[in-house]
Amino acid sequence: MDKKCTILIATGGTGGHIYPAIALARKYKQDGNRVIIVGTGNEIEKKIFSSENFEVKYFQSKLKGYSTFKKLFLSFRVDKDVKNFVRKNKPDLILGMGGYASSEVCRAGNKDSCVIIHEQNSVAGRVNRFLLFLKASAAIQGLPGSFSWIDRLFMHFSDDLKFLGNPIRREIxxxxxxxxxxxxxxxxxxxxxxxxxxxxxxxxxxxxxxxxxxxxxxxxxxxxxxxxxxxxxxxxxxxxxxxxxxxxxxxxxxxxxxxxxxxxxxxxxxxxxxxxxxxxxxxxxxxxxxxxxxxxxxxxxxxxxxxxxxxxxxxxxxxxxxxxxxxxxxxxxxxxxxxxxxFDDHFIHATDNIVEFTYEVIKKHKLMTMHQDLRGGGSY
Structure with missing residues (x-):
């Protein structure tokens, strides 16, 4: 992209969410973008991120101790501090890596922020499935078949659901x-x-x-x-x-x-x-x-x-x-x-392919937002 972006990457607090976030953050930063990783502040995150030179913001999860369905319900109530943080930084892209902890950040984006979700597993998590048709501009599958045909019926975009693989760190x-x-x-x-x-x-x-x-x-x-x-x-x-x-x-x-x-x-x-x-x-x-x-x-x-x-x-x-x-x-x-x-080379090229795909979606989102503004359309 010609214009450098501000990118928030929201992780879910486990290694399965953190390591692909690191691979993508390194590439975005290499391209000259401002990258902020938003996490929960648990010990695993702090240990892993301490060796990386990223901006990191922690919001402690308030969902501990609740049942799965209660977590799902509460994850769509956006904390005031999260909302203020997102508005202050005006991200061009919010990339959700899955998990309840990332959902608030994705939900806090306004119409100027493109929200893209990345699902690592072969079966999509419940938060990502809800974000698929409530908020996301696009979705990326780390393994094929993450989203079922039922999920696809309810999503509000058609072309921007891709199997691009899970980003793998260069050390591996x-x-x-x-x-x-x-x-x-x-x-x-x-x-x-x-x-x-x-x-x-x-x-x-x-x-x-x-x-x-x-x-x-x-x-x-x-x-x-x-x-x-x-x-x-x-x-x-x-x-x-x-x-x-x-x-x-x-x-x-x-x-x-x-x-x-x-x-x-x-x-x-x-x-x-x-x-x-x-x-x-x-x-x-x-x-x-x-x-x-x-x-x-x-x-x-x-x-x-x-x-x-x-x-x-x-x-x-x-x-x-x-x-x-x-x-x-x-x-x-x-x-x-x-x-x-x-061996599957989807994973060899996943980081580069995901980053390029997100740039395309950001451009498309900005054009759509500009047309909405010209027509006097509101935020979605």
Missing amino acids: LNLRKDSYGKDNSNALKVFIMGGSQGARSINQSAPEALAIANQNIKIQIRHDTGEHDYENVRDAYRRLDLEAKVTKFNPNIESEYAWADLFIGRAGAMTVSELSAIGLPSILIPYPHAMDNHQFYNARFLEGKGGAVIINDENLTSELLAAEINALSKDRKTLIKMSESA
Whole structure:
């Protein structure tokens, strides 16, 4: 764009919202725009944003402790401080990255602010679905099929719903390997991730599964447990006499991806997108209590391409996980084929494509607003 813009990026307070926001903010800033990230001020955000040179504004979420439906209702009541902040900064673009915390910022925009939502998951969250037909000028899908045909019936735009992928940080994009596990003589390197809070079922099943699999193949292990299961997992590997690097959480996940031949973990949208961007084969165990079972549908994206195996959480046992590991590692050509199938260049170019698309929508929005003003039209 010729004219530099003021851009607010509203995040939802979790890593799945924060990391794509960072990738986009870096690109917008590189283009000379003023970028302000609006977050909730939780510890995860503060830790991640502290290493980035962005303007950041925090509004503490007032929705803690409420039920899902109460949150949905309250998220459409715009806090006075949020409204004043948005009006003061006069953003050309408000980019909502999903979650209840981002909805207030999106709702606070007036007719001069273009609102675009980005949905990371294969099934759209409830806030983004409401914003789709109440406020948004356009919507971007991080994984295909986020918005159902019913959602599309009610949206007030037609052309500006695109599958452009989830933005991936450059540290991860640089990891793309040509293949995994080419050398049968080397140990199979397995990276297990329980997530920042931990995935109890995975943490409980993985050590025993790897001990069983290790009887047939040589395995090297790295295991990020999350906050809650670190000591139990560490002690389990020691008891089983398995050498493993066990950590609570490694914020530099790119080092683990670069090392691994096989990933085992949940199926969050950004995890699935990162695995696809670098072509890392995986065994995915979707979180069973995710809203609308969206992690299962995220995992289906990779499974359908042949890049992942899905084990449902309720079926997860050490024996089943060991069997899948053995099946994938028996012939390393299987992992190579999975790597090739998992790779999708939508995610390689997602950041640039999303930024260019938003510039087009901003221009279109400004023209529409100008015509409304000339006709004496009001705000929407």
